[in-house]
Amino acid sequence: MRHIISILMENEPGALSRVVGLFSQRNFNIETLNVAPTEDPSLSRLTVTTIGDDRVIEQITKHLNKLIDVVKLVDLTEGNHIERELMLVKVKALGAARDEVKRTVDIFRAQIVDVTPSLYTVQITGDASKLDAFLQAMAPVGILEVARTGVSGIARGDKVLSL
Amino acid sequence: MELLSGADMIARFLQDEGVEYIYGYPGGAALHIYDALFRQDKVKHILVRHEQAATHAADGYARASGKPGVVLVTSGPGATNAVTGIATAYMDSIPMVVLCGQVMSHLIGDDAFQETDIVGVTRPIVKHSFSIRHPSEIPEVLKKAFYLAATGRPGPVVVDIPKDMTAPTERYEYVYPKKVKLRSYNPVTRGHTGQIKKAVEMMLKAKRPVFYTGGGVVTGKASEGLTDLVKQLGFPITTTLMGIGAYPQSDRQCLGWLGMHGSYESNMAMHHADLIIAIGARFDDRVTNNTSKFCPTAKIIHVDVDPSSVSKTVRADVPIVGPASSVINEMISLVQGQSIAQPEALAEWWQKIDGWRAEREGKLYEPSKPGDVLKPQEVVEALCRVTRGEAYVTTDVGQHQMFAAQYYKFDKPNRLITSGGLGTMGFGFPAAMGIKQNFPDDDVVCVTGEGSFQMMMQELSTCKQYGVGVKIVNLNNASLGMVRQWQDLNYKSRHAHSYMESLPDFHMLIEAYGFTAMTVNTLDELEPALERAFANKHELVFLDVKVDPHEHVYPMQVPLGAMRDMLLSKTERT
Ligand SMILES: Cc1ncc(C[n+]2csc(CCOP(=O)(O)OP(=O)(O)O)c2C)c(N)n1
Ligand SMILES: [Mg+2]
DSSP: OEEEEEEEEEOOTTHHHHHHHHHHHTTOOOSEEEEEEOSSTTEEEEEEEEEOOHHHHHHHHHHHHHSTTEEEEEEGGGSOEEEEEEEEEEEEOOTHHHHHHHHHHHHTTOEEEEEOSSEEEEEEEEOHHHHHHHHHHHTTTOEEEEEEOOOEEEESTTOOOOO | OEEEEHHHHHHHHHHHTTOOEEEEOOOGGGHHHHHHHHTOSSSEEEEOSSHHHHHHHHHHHHHHHSSOEEEEEOSTHHHHHTHHHHHHHHHTTOOEEEEEEEOOGGGTTSOOTTOOOHHHHHGGGSSEEEEOOSGGGHHHHHHHHHHHHHSSSOOEEEEEEEGGGGOTTOEEEEOOOSOOOOTTOOOOOSOOHHHHHHHHHHHHHOSSEEEEEOHHHHHTTOHHHHHHHHHHHTOOEEEOGGGTTSSOTTSTTEEEEOSTTOOHHHHHHHHHOSEEEEESOOOOHHHHSSGGGSOTTOEEEEEESOGGGTTSSSOOSEEEESOHHHHHHHHHHHHTTOOOSOHHHHHHHHHHHHHHHHHHTTOSOOOOOTTSOBOHHHHHHHHHHHTTTOSEEEEOSSHHHHHHHHHSOOOSTTOEEOOOSSOOTTOHHHHHHHHHHHSTTSOEEEEEOHHHHHHHGGGHHHHHHHTOOOEEEEEEOSBOHHHHHHHHHHSTTOOTTOBOOSOOOHHHHHHHTTOEEEEEOSHHHHHHHHHHHHHOTTSOEEEEEEBOTTOOOOSEEOTTSOTTOEEOSSSOBO
16 A cells, blocks of 8 residues: 655754665665655655555554654554645647647646746646646647656644654 | 863763773774874773774674674775674674764765765664764764664664864863763663563463563573573573573573574474564574464564564564563563463473474484594584583684584573674674673683684784684684585585685694694594683684584574474484
8 A cells, every 4th residue: 555654854964865775775665755844944854655565564664763863753644634746747738739738737726837839837736646647638748847746745633743 | 171182082982981992993084083092091992903803893792791892993995894794783783883984074075085985885784873073073972872872772883983073183172971862762661561461461371382582682681581581481482593591591491592593392392382472583584484384373472672673574463662671570570479371281382392302312413433523513512511601602604603502502691692693704703802802701712614714814913912812613614514505405515616625724824823723633632622722711722623524504494484394414304
């Protein structure tokens, strides 16, 4: 099963490489990875999506927790959560396809953020499957470039991941 | 308030931390530190002849004493030479602090002379690592390094120190930090009481229980408690290679050790058990054989200080995360005054076990006939007699290691010092050196093979410099015996590069360093030679014992089989 694991870690040089290294060292898989500072300058938040059965996920969370730089960790998929990813994509937009692309962008509640005579740059947010669906819809028109941030997520409700 | 340079802070910190010996080798990036060490006389620096030996010596010391071993090396090749020793300590959870010189911080990343990203290189084989970014942080970082190395599940910690951090001209305030806190590191101090209760209930009800305990009991200093608990319950116990001696092997309840080359009765008892009480052991592949066939009728209680060890390879029915000592003590207090629910079943279980024991008695190996070449097993048995089972025995890796573990009887923990997890040839001799310096009045013997010894024999020179009186028993089968054994079993005896051609004349080699060497060819020479070797505690003596190159280590678990599937000799199997 696919899991979204969010980590608060020390904002230290080398911390990221320990996390990433752990995945390759122990043969765990990384689907997406996303990392950025938080409101607390001493912490960064890293979100990783991974696939594995319960035994593997248990090992992943245990080993992550063991890293000295990992301060706190949550497997968001264990509860209700919000999952978002941002994607920027350049699609061909020539002739009749120009309108077609525009319509699809509206249907997906995406935005065109840059335009040239031959292409649109589209910004879209949502969960990973929505982004996948948009790419599928655009494929016949011609996708020129894709930049995805990787999944970020947060628990629903009162639960807070903090120190 | 005291102002010290980074280098002097390191020397002072080591003093304040109570470090007596450090093992190392100098080089450009570490020279400020070496100068600081020169100007003090509390911390003794031992100059090895190869950085790998420094790590093994510190490791040996750590295993024997339970305190972190300390290593100092220079950047680049000095640090990379230490890698094997760091990995060895990591695999066996040994506390160690490795101080590495590094190029000046403004040169980092430029491929400067002798620059290696040692933090990167060692990342997967350390418990944690630090890079010093300002001299003023040295005391705190070092304290953290020692704290991390020694607490929880112990392990090696690397501290990377750019040369400018130790510059003699820059001085900062030094205060010895008595304590440090790491917000993300809180090793458990006790197990879950409910789980412990549940475990004890299962133990009292079990019909065919067996304790399976590992290195965690040794490093967790829980041997006394374990012995109490096992005696109170009257259960059989088997240990891992790393756990040998945590329960006295001469006691009837001890079945020896288990796994690939473990005793017949240990592996049989495990396979037929209905309850396995695992403490400080990690169900590794050299123990379990094929996990899908592992102990089919057993429920498993698993106690470990490291949560990631629990249910890693074999699912635990009752997981308990906590230090061995406190969990065992809680178990003891719960067991006290209680009686076993089914004493008849336990008695029957013991009958079965005694039956297995009897089956193999006197058949473990065939002793040599008079005048014949010696069997390695009888050499170890003689060594055990001569040292009354009380020596610190270090080993290298190979057949001799297994024979040492099988035929020397250990009644104390921390006495068999062996590289179990990584299986590092070259470990034994420097480890013995590190132990002997710290326990000068004890017998310290390295049981080695001519292959392994040649990987670290340059340390004879270190022993000469510091007068280290270790004994070396070279079980010389003129071959990489363990490799050869596998080739006999799996490659129709095609001995690809397992034969050691052009061995040195060990006698002359040892004498070149000014030490005593003896060659032993026959049984009647053996004990007198051992007696002579151990007569003087402070003299290094090397025994080159010619042993049968055709001998195999048995029992040997059949690959992909269950615990009970074993070859028992060249002609018998279960
Ligand atoms: C550094 C290292 N290289 C290779 C091996 C693989 N290996 C395991 S046992 C062995 C043979 C050891 O020979 P020797 O020291 O003579 O011991 P023996 O088995 O003959 O008793 C080898 C090569 C190892 N364990 N460590
Ligand atoms: Mg050999």
